[in-house]
Amino acid sequence: MSTTHDTLRERLAALRGPDTAPRPLDARALAALAANPGCRRRALMDAAGVDKGAVAEALGAPARFGQSRFAFSRGHAFEARVKADGCRELLRLLGADGEHAQVPDLGAAGPEGRAARTRLALAEARPGSWTLLDHPLLALEVAGSTVFLEPDAVAVAPDGAWTVAEIKSFPILDGGADAMKVGAAARQSAVYVLALDAIEPGRARTDVLLVCPKDFSNLPTAEWVDVRRQLAVTRRQLARLTRIDEIAAELPEGTTFDPARPRPALTAAVESVPAAYAPECLASCELAFHCRDRARAADSIDALGRGLRADLGALTTVTAVLSASASPPAACAADAQDDPAVTALRRAASLREEALRAGGTE
Template sequence: MGNGSGTVTGNTRARFEQWAKNPACRANTLSAVHNVPMADVARRLGSRPSFGQSVFALTRGNNFERQILADEADRLLAALVRKDVLPEGAKGLADLRVRMNGGQLPSLPEAIARTNALIRELAGQADSRSAPRPAIIASPTVRIPRGVMLPEAVLILDVLAVRYDRGRPELMVGEIKTYADRGGHTDLHKLAVARAQAGLYLHALELVLAELGCGERVRLRRKGFLVLTRPGSNFPSVRAEEDLHYQAERARRGFELLEAAARGLPPFMPVDDDPVEAVMRADTEYSEACLRFCDRESQCHAAALEEGNPAVLGDDVRRFLGEVDLGRAVVLLDGGDPRTGGEKDLLRRLQRAGAAGPTP
């Protein structure tokens, strides 16, 4: 479900994915690092935001999570045991959800403190004799121990499964989605997005375990699981043994690049204490990807079209034309003389492709 979208400052996963879709755009980087929603920028520019989850989708997701976690997570436990994510006889739920997500904890700081305390208990660093060891941890919340984003980088994971029958306690990352598991016909893009989110959580846990000094006492499994729905029902269907190694590596590298990008930004000086205005004034870099995630894409697309930016025809066209704008490309296609080295190179490539006649 991606519970990281449950709060403003806790929306780290969505902000990371936002930046990763177009890291070349300075405005997009400012928006992600400083948590200035691009939807607010779009409204200021006179557009209606068109991205984000619907109320229906959020409600359905919350209902699904509530049902599979009810009665000490009986439904989810049974599904995880069937797929050998957990062993027979596994039981116990540690519910770390905050109230706004259907739980009992009052705040994110409390959820973070409880998550850290539970990890230390699993690692044997605290007395846990009075509390049973849980097989499922719902909504563990972590603060990433590095200056990736401001004001803070917090992630609310969907679920962790914990095994105790392999020596050290073993944590496995799970991602909950409400779409149906259709076996080999499940949407591949949706599955890729879910794995990417789980990989981000895996990397975040790696950082937190290292910071808490628990990495040698708690094993973090590189294979996780996805929890989807059975077609036509709200019962869980588990996809086990999802390899998250490359997704975690993507997250690690992405955080390093984002951190470098944040350090390279000029000091963030909100215009008259107006951070939206600061993002509005930042340079933009239009990309084909903007059509799929950015609420500001209509203004940027119009500006790119006026400039003759080849990106309006897609990133492949932009890469092919290089420094040549659309207007000059049309002139060359019509037999015009090249003016620059870049235009000469483009004309040669166009001629090889049979798209332009010989140079006059």
């Protein structure tokens, strides 16, 4: 087994390019990967630690999202305030106002050492008192590869329950926060709960503490977020991921995603791994603009969204959809005449024509 893992690590290192340090796969990326488990391209490149942003730049389709340096600094400053004075504010938000907590040292050599130290600290937490783990490191097996995850904090309550605390810099205004940002934080936190369940099932609470600034101040406030649904979805989606070694084994010999390669060679390497593009990728994957351009060039309806793709069944191109909705019926392939999607498209086209005619007579 060790030889197999060593061979896989060597292959993944070759995919990154010579002397290229791997980019760690974090919970945010893992949550995005779980949301699109059919994308072999992202699964392989993330497992190999490829810098997808640099690859996108080299392909001429750079990503247009990311956290600004100001927001990054503000987030760090807010987290430092929450954890100041022995995590006093965090304890208050957890419902342990005025109590003292043990904050063990989690330092160790390498990610494996830090993950082992985290497991030991969880095991050594004393019953009847609070223990706070500041930036613990958790290990999770994903598609045959180990991923290391770093939550902001994990609290061990006097009753022994483990609670994930996630600290964000977006505000809670009048008791509520932006639904999309809370949803993203919930999906990210669900990954941490899943990793804690791998250590000891049932010890981690399925409601996590989301800590944010209150209104327009820098004062910490919090709300409890139930992540049971996100946890179930993440567990199911990650289980569906194809094993990384199987994807890597299908690649041509010498394949590498080194951004320093000439663009034609790099494009060929990226295209050698199947992607599963959807518009949602634009908010979470650095290669989304490249994949979107390819989907559009292939006339694929994937560029229009998964929901529409599911509704259209056997119709996989925009041209096929337009032909199916055209009159007369002969414009559509004979074997698709009885397809419910074709019937619905033709009915929609008929209603549109009627509406346009009615509008023209008014």
